[in-house]
Amino acid sequence: ETGVTQTPRHLVMGMTNKKSLKCEQHLGHNAMYWYKQSAKKPLELMFVYSLEERVENNSVPSRFSPECPNSSHLFLHLHTLQPEDSALYLCASSQGSRGTSPLHFGNGTRLTVT
Amino acid sequence: AQSVAQPEDQVNVAEGNPLTVKCTYSVSGNPYLFWYVQYPNRGLQFLLKYITGDNLVKGSYGFEAEFNKSQTSFHLKKPSALVSDSALYFCAVRVYTDKLIFGTGTRLQVFP
Numbered sequence: 308e309t310g311v312t313q314t315p316r317h318l319v320m321g322m323t324n325k326k327s328l329k330c331e332q333h334l335g336h337n338a339m340y341w342y343k344q345s346a347k348k349p350l351e352l353m354f355v356y357s358l359e360e361r362v363e364n365n366s367v368p369s370r371f372s373p374e375c376p377n378s379s380h381l382f383l384h385l386h387t388l389q390p391e392d393s394a395l396y397l398c399a400s401s402q403g404s405r406g407t408s409p410l411h412f413g414n415g416t417r418l419t420v421t
Numbered sequence: 422a423q424s425v426a427q428p429e430d431q432v433n434v435a436e437g438n439p440l441t442v443k444c445t446y447s448v449s450g451n452p453y454l455f456w457y458v459q460y461p462n463r464g465l466q467f468l469l470k471y472i473t474g475d476n477l478v479k480g481s482y483g484f485e486a487e488f489n490k491s492q493t494s495f496h497l498k499k500p501s502a503l504v505s506d507s508a509l510y511f512c513a514v515r516v517y518t519d520k521l522i523f524g525t526g527t528r529l530q531v532f533p
Contacts, residue, residue, distance in 0.1 A: 350523040412464030
């Protein structure tokens, strides 16, 4: 139990599908993040939410749409994805989005776009 | 701009030997430095951090890291490697109020 739970663990979707990734944190943190991890590439920060407000959007294509309904839950809505979007999507949380607090990660959703 | 470099894609070490995973950084201001470990099919796990104070910081699973301001380095070390330490290790840096920047990762392979 990592304190940050991501579902599903694996997802295969076609390019015309719509799906959502879910993240829930049980640590009482007030900041949540989406990262993309692709083979042989640095970890890419996608979105940051602090106190349920989006504070960072790193030029992510609009086919990725985040939602943070409260400080414990974070979603990533996916639609009309491309094969190059296949990756491990990691959710993380921390106490504050800046400063010294380390990030706590979930185990990720392995996404395959066919 | 902030940056962090992990110059080695892979480090191989025999079980029982000391290990070092290298990290250097470039920032304007005082850095906050972190090490994370990722086991197969898992997310990243926080190992240790340097914020201020003693240059040698100790973390989980017997790991430690030394902050060297003059060399802008924060190398991860362990006196005696275990096969179970085999994983992907990430260094990360942040300057206060800026975002966390991760290195590209170093794969540690410990051989029995």
